[in-house]
Amino acid sequence: MSPTIVSAAAKTGPKKAVAAQAKEAAAEPAEPPAPGVRSETIRKGDTLGAVLTRAGAPNNQAADAFSALRNVFNPKDLQIGQKVEIELASAETEGNLDLKRLFLPVSVERDVEIVKGENGYIAKEIVRPLKTVMIRGGGTIDSSLFVSGTENGIPVEMMMEMIRIFSFDVDFQRDIQPGDGYELVYEQRQTDAGKVAKFGRLQYASMTLSGTTIKLYRFEDGSGFVDYYNGKGESVRKALLKTPIDGAKITSSFGARRHPILGYTAMHKGIDFGAPSGTPIMAAGDGTIRKYGPNGAYGNYVQIQHNGTYSTAYAHMSRFADLRVGSRVRQGQIVGYVGTTGRSTGPHLHYEVMVDGTQINPLSVKLPSGRALAGKELKQFQGIMQELDRKMLTLPEPAQLAQARE
Structure with a gap:
């Protein structure tokens, strides 16, 4: 699939305000700017106008580029350390420069480019399509579930979700013994080049405690309510978590x-x-x-x-x-x-x-049990559970967990 490009013509922006901000925030360049492509880094207190002026772009062109950018990107979202690529060319007036192009990598899945055209600056949003990949992780527990997961490269948000759903029934201080295991399957959103853009949903999680394995599967019912259920279709949700903290x-x-x-x-x-x-x-x-x-x-x-x-x-x-x-x-x-x-x-x-x-x-505290699926919803859940079990057989087993089972 090819990237999607969304274009927007520049609008008349607050040139005077941007020019003033740029003049105030920009540091004087160490040497006169020269034509070519230059990379700038967003500093604390920077505005886009300041960055462009620091690179050598004329103030009026910096203001026009700023106006174009606002059609596809909020300049307030600029982050310290973010890179900006600026292309300058020699202007018709000798000794002056002309801002030709600005390229801003926003995220793994999205870039913004501003190009000078015949009628002013045009902003283009380049969006890379993402694909969903299922990732299987797991390992053994030496100190705490959270520490083990993060040491094995599992995203923090996935570990926190796993801890949350098991906290209804697992006492993380008493029930976990060194050498117990855990496993999970979650979604990862990637570009076609394989770069990770974001993480999706936790689809499956299991814990093996003193030889007994508890498996939980994600299921969304007809009303859109999402919960995790055991193999019998019984929800893990209760009124209160058994423990509100992991590894304590x-x-x-x-x-x-x-x-x-x-x-x-x-x-x-x-x-x-x-x-x-x-x-x-x-x-x-x-x-x-x-x-x-x-x-x-x-x-x-x-x-x-x-x-x-x-x-x-x-x-x-x-x-x-x-x-x-x-x-x-x-x-x-x-x-x-x-x-x-x-x-x-x-x-x-x-x-x-x-x-x-x-x-x-x-x-x-005696906690009430969660709901149990029945009828059509139970059949739907069982189908999802069986499909996920089949899918897991095609995913590589986590190295640490495989070694523990040898």
Whole structure:
């Protein structure tokens, strides 16, 4: 397939404003600019006008090129470190230069080019078609599922999704033993040249824990609702995740304990998970953020209301995700990161589950089971599951997992 090119004629733009920005932000070139192709790098505070002027383009042409670019690309999306290729030619007036072309690689799948024509500058958007490739990954677990996956080159977003769907039933601190295995199949969007542009959906994931394998398959029902199901067509979704963090060790359980800082015995109304600072913390269930900010001895604190009965709290975080009070969150969504703010002796997550406002032992919560497919939907799911199983046989087995099975 050939790239798709979308053209747009230049419109009259704010020439004076762009010229002023360019003059203010551009550094004087070390030597007089010469005709030819020049590569510039976007610097902090750069505007497109500044970059073009720095390369030697006349201010009025920089403004015209800027106006053309806005038809296919928002200049505010320029990133520090991004490359811009600029072609200059000798102008009819001796000693001056003429801006002939500007080429901006936007992403693996998209470039933008501005070319000077008879009637001004024209912007062309070059879009490369993408194909979907199925990728099979996996390995053995030495420390945590997340660490093992990232060390084996599996995208972070795929590992976070896998952790989320298994968090309903797997206690990542107690259930995983060194040498346990995992496997997943996910979509990768590539150009015809094989360059990765983006990642698609997690289609399959499995964990082998102490010799027992749990397999989960993605399925979208007739209403567009997406969930993961076991081989019997039973959803893994429950009201709350069993643990809201991966690879953490329980350092303090629910109940009376001698407080490590205050020195006297007090009721510990949650569970402490010891984990490295910066470890992602996930929302235990769908809900609305009711508290989000510093909260005394709790340090950086988030409280989520899941329904009229259940709420959860997360304390001592190093920093928050980009959320606020009133934000709706999805189960498994990152709400913050492990830290040691507030009254704390080291990095950990203090996690609470509340029923009607009263803290209870998170490990004692009886969670309702998710839905089970039936009838036509069950048959559709079984067909998808069987097709994916056949597809997996054609994909290379992950090297680490193959070695573990030898």
